[in-house]
Amino acid sequence: MADSKEGRGDIHIYSGIDDLKTELAEYISDLSEKSVKERGFFSIALSGRSVVNFIRKLTGTPYMITVDWSKWHVFFADERAVAKSHPESNYKLAKDEFLSKVPIPSSHVCSINDNVEVGIAAQEYQFAIRQHVKSHRVAASVCTDCPRFDLVLLELGPDGHVASLFPGHTALCVAHDWVTHIVDSPRPPPERITFTLPVINSACNVAIVAVGDDKADAVRFAVGHTTGGNVDWEDYESADADSSPARLVDPMDGKLVWFLDSCAASNLN
Numbered sequence: 603m604a605d606s607k608e609g610r611g612d613i614h615i616y617s618g619i620d621d622l623k624t625e626l627a628e629y630i631s632d633l634s635e636k637s638v639k640e641r642g643f644f645s646i647a648l649s650g651r652s653v654v655n656f657i658r659k660l661t662g663t664p665y666m667i668t669v670d671w672s673k674w675h676v677f678f679a680d681e682r683a684v685a686k687s688h689p690e691s692n693y694k695l696a697k698d699e700f701l702s703k704v705p706i707p708s709s710h711v712c713s714i715n716d717n718v719e720v721g722i723a724a725q726e727y728q729f730a731i732r733q734h735v736k737s738h739r740v741a742a743s744v745c746t747d748c749p750r751f752d753l754v755l756l757e758l759g760p761d762g763h764v765a766s767l768f769p770g771h772t773a774l775c776v777a778h779d780w781v782t783h784i785v786d787s788p789r790p791p792p793e794r795i796t797f798t799l800p801v802i803n804s805a806c807n808v809a810i811v812a813v814g815d816d817k818a819d820a821v822r823f824a825v826g827h828t829t830g831g832n833v834d835w836e837d838y839e840s841a842d843a844d845s846s847p848a849r850l851v852d853p854m855d856g857k858l859v860w861f862l863d864s865c866a867a868s869n870l871n
């Protein structure tokens with residue numbers, strides 16, 4: 603059962619990770635059903651590492667039967683510029699742990715070209731997304747000229763990063779591209795491709811997952827310190843915004859939802 607608190611977005615806190623996974627699967631299933639009903643498609647951008655583990659329940663009942671997987675189009679909120687067979691590849695992790703277990707057509711998975719240098723791969727990925735917007739498989743934002751993904755699923759890093767947007771990095775200031783690349787990631791591997799903030803903030807729904815004590819400070823900083831359900835905005839305003847990229851996630855015409863376990867939420871009150 604989730605506890606919820608005042609803060610930026612809907613904050614759901616779970617005593618156990620299994621409850622979080624159960625609710626996250628239900629949340630994604632509900633969004634999928636709504637998007638397919640309204641648009642005929644469901645566009646989701648996955649993050650790597652633990653996110654794929656958090657959505658694992660979708661590969662079981664009832665979702666294998668109830669979800670219209672044929673209408674899903676899968677993208678990556680970020681990717682490491684490594685071979686897609688490399689253990690550090692977000693695509694490899696998603697394929698091994700999720701995509702190979704659900705009946706999403708392989709042609710509906712949009713991943714990066716791992717045979718070109720990172721800057722070219724970023725341009726090609728942006729072009730591929732643009733084709734999906736032209737074909738309406740991905741909606742277009744009416745607020746910006748960005749794609750409007752039905753769901754961007756992010757995980758909060760211990761330093762406040764989301765996707766491959768790291769604290770203080772110039773990638774946080776990219777305003778006109780949908781996808782950018784970095785060559786100096788503070789966390790290995792160094793070369794990465796990532797959605798920019800305008801794309802993330804143009805999404806219909808953004809969910810940020812954080813689990814574990816090591817995320818507690820990043821959560822407090824990103825969500826804002828709450829005392830008795832009210833955000834201590836003084837505490838929140840005092841810090842530099844780009845010192846926590848997750849604080850810059852604020853969908854213009856969409857919903858932000860936090861899925862936290864009690865450890866990650868432990869500094870919220």
Ligand SMILES: O=C1O[C@H](COP(=O)(O)O)[C@@H](O)[C@H](O)[C@H]1O
Pocket residue numbers: 649650651652653680681682692756757758759760763764765766789
């Ligand atoms: O490097 C990455 O990190 C983030 C967060 O994962 P974490 O293990 O550092 O908490 C992940 O969401 C992103 O896709 C990945 O490239």
